[in-house]
Amino acid sequence: MFLQAIYKMKKIKTNTNFSLKRGKLRVFVVLLLSLLALTACSIKQQRIAAENPENKISFTDSTQMSRLEKSVLKQIDEHSHKNGFYFIATGVEAFSTLTGLISSAERSIDLQSFLYHDDRTGRLLAYKLLQAADRGVRVRILLDDFFSSSKISLLATLNAHRNIEVRFFNPISTSRWARPLAFIAKFRKVTRRMHNKAFIVDRHVAIIGGRNVGDVYYAMRDDYQFTDLDVLSVGPVVKSISTSFNTFWTSRWAVAAVSYNQYDRTSNGSKVVKKKLTQLRVNAKKLQRSSFMKAVKRSGVVRKLRHANLSLLWSNSRLMYDPPEKVRGRRKHRKKYLMNQLMPYLAQARSEVLIITPYFIPSRSGLRWIKRLRKKGVKVTILTNSFASNDIPFAYIGYERYRRKVLEMGVELYEFKPTAETKRRKTYKWLKSIPRSGLHAKLIIIDGEKMIIGSPNINPRSRNLDTEIAIMVNSTEIAEKMSALFSKLIKPVNSYRVVLRKRVNDWKEADDPNVSDEDEQLVWKTNKQGKQVQYRQEPNTGLFEHLGILFIGLLPIEGFL
Template sequence: MTDSAAGSTPAVERSACEGTRFALLDHNATALAVRLELCAGARQRLDLLYYIFREDDSGRLVADALMAAADRGVQVRLLLDDLDASGRESSLGRLDAHPRLQVRLFNPFRWRGLLRPLALLRDPARLTRRMHAKALIADSRLAVVGGRNIGDEYYAPEAEMAFADIDVLLAGELVGQVDASFEQLWSSVWATPLAELRARRAAIEVTRRARDRIARRPLHQDPAAVLAEDSQAKTLLQRIRAGSWPDLPGTGRVFADLPEKVDPAVVAAAGYFDQVLQHLVTEAASEVLIMTPYLVPTAEGMAFIHALKERGLRIRILTNSLAATDVVAVHAGYRRYRRALLEAGVELYEYRPTGYWGRRLRRLIRGAHLRASLHAKTILVDDGLVMIGSANLDPRSIQLNVELGVLIESAPLAAEIRACFAEAIAPANAWRVELEQGREQWRGAAGRHEPEAGWGRRLLARLLGFLPLEGQL
């Protein structure tokens, strides 16, 4: 959707890998359990790449698993974006103090603590150019790639908001490509060892205190109790423990932005998502399904959609409603294009705050009162080509952030994605948005306003729509 700058290499597309197996992780509790199982089963190396790593129940479980792996002799490397990690040098330092556990921060703010606001004023471009990729790699043998960070909102034990998200478990040759992308980010000049950003204390004492602190913090939800009711999770975990690969066959390739994408000098660089879209242009024959939480297509994106429609393709898009979104500013940017999307012939659905994944989680986590929000970043082309990754369909992902995704050719995986999409857009889970007599209408919702969104949220979205923020959304 953008033109590459001359001489720049902002993204890399690797060759297709045969002999790869896949498992779709569309259930939040299963996604957490698989990550913990990969940590528990690692024997040589664990590499983690995340935009967000919360200090909550889910973060505690993963941190405990990383510490246990390092105790077994596993080399652990944790690369986090500094936007979320800044201000948590002390707690992250407790992990970094372990002799076999390294923490690095990507594109860090040089001024820390109370001076951070001054750093933002001095270098505002650093605020908007972040590492948004997500991956966990175990022994270069198994990897999880997708949209989930580490935090309760992605796995929903007692969370107020449950993100509906999708990851994929990879096994086989394709894991090597994910590994290579991690190495490029880890070894880049943009990844700074945590020890360089804080005074390092005595490693043995800090590591002991970290382990004690993790052990003392109570869990609000026992993950074993949740998974006991989930046959899909139990079967998949049994296969991982037995050393078996996931069931679904296929081929795939990794699309990854290079770390230089965050350099403000690379202002016209095309990211990996541009390359994915180019594949859609050449491969799509009848239909494209898109799930994206944040949809700001821009003028270039609308031109791409018109090109697909001129070829006779059916396009269906699921994104968040104003009531479900967690970022009102992005919804304000999307509202500008909603009518144009409908006029172009796009079948548009908006996710309800009580949608598919949220209701499914409530059945598993008894007594929880969850508000659901779409967070999956997935594209399905016809009945065989699937894109799963970290990139949203918005300018920030396309032009500013470092993203990571996989493009998979697998009819069985495509069938599972299609089933997820079909249930997610069912009337109980999403509103169909249509034009009736020139006005936007939400099928099944009362009134003409954004359904289930309070007047304050509607007013905020309208006011934000007047601001020139599109390039930062």
């Protein structure tokens, strides 16, 4: 069994220097400043030089092409070396594609993500990665460090395999006890994160988009699920995606994951990892018999790709991504930022711009480019989360202060319902209840000709703090396909239409020309049981939520949202 083979192949690393320096550490631990210095030192020691990015992994990189590569290259040749795309709109299909590619991998797997949840799908994915590593596939996993500490047992288990290496980007601390102190001492560094999502198999197939790894993205959570969007890519653009991954992987901010013993010296790392391996095996067996996995197996995206039966859309494209140096916050690097690469395309819009973003906080600079578009007569339509569908209330509060302004500019604005896509989710027999819906897709369509999909939101974090990745596709056919998806998501069954309506009171009528803009009120329009319904305040929110919006809205936190 591969679970036993792992430990024959590689022993878990321990901090050999720890016992030698124990006496010194006891002295330094007394002082808070020395503890912070130790934290910085331990991080520095874990860094791996860019000149030797694979010094830990030992595997045979066969020069013979895999079956998946042969199929993909044949299709690329038939389409004049353009890029082929397949859009993944449902969580079930996304998980099916991910696990199918892992099972098909023969040479390499690269996974880059902001989050990796230690839940049912996260554990099954880890189990599949271990199986691939047992076949001799090289696996590299690059995760942002911010939330990784809470999943350290899972990640340490993956990192224990000789063919798997895990690295953390922009680490806060390699010690559980020092992390809270690092949050205070290194606040500017802590707020800058790697938000990229990329998955590359055998260097010829890649997925980028909005999904992290976890139940909430793959239609497995009973209480809350995201509506998200990824794109599977083949062709020359995959080389660019692979280059972006390697750029981050070999950067000075990508740090080798420590063993569990190093992270928490009060625990027995070997026992923790062995226990996690058993948990992964039990979880996999349980899920394999579930109705969820039956639905996953029916999807068959990768099977169709291998047999050249997948309906790929072919076009030219351009990959855009932030440099890893963005986490330093240096102004001289801002010209390289993804948003600055993206803005010229938005500025060239002639007739229409459609935007899907879960966290819409345009700030003053965003209001300026919206205003310029509207002055040219460009129609701007935006879909974002409502308060009830939003998983981050702080983000909604940042959006709420700009909502009236964008409506006054003539923007057509929609807010996603918490009951969106209920009809489809009712067919998921594995769910114990119908979950609340949230929007997590990121999509921009320009003039029905260009489409941009990836990880960035329209907010200050994506613009100034976090690193992002996105792909721009030049294709009327693809833009029309995505526009149809946009139209579906803004239908009354899925979204509220937010408008400004003149307020009616005892002294003024709605059609009175003397009614000023200050007298206009926000209205949420939708359909309910075949009839049009209007709300004068945020739907599905109570007095407590409204008071929270007012209070938090006073805090000076917009730059971090």
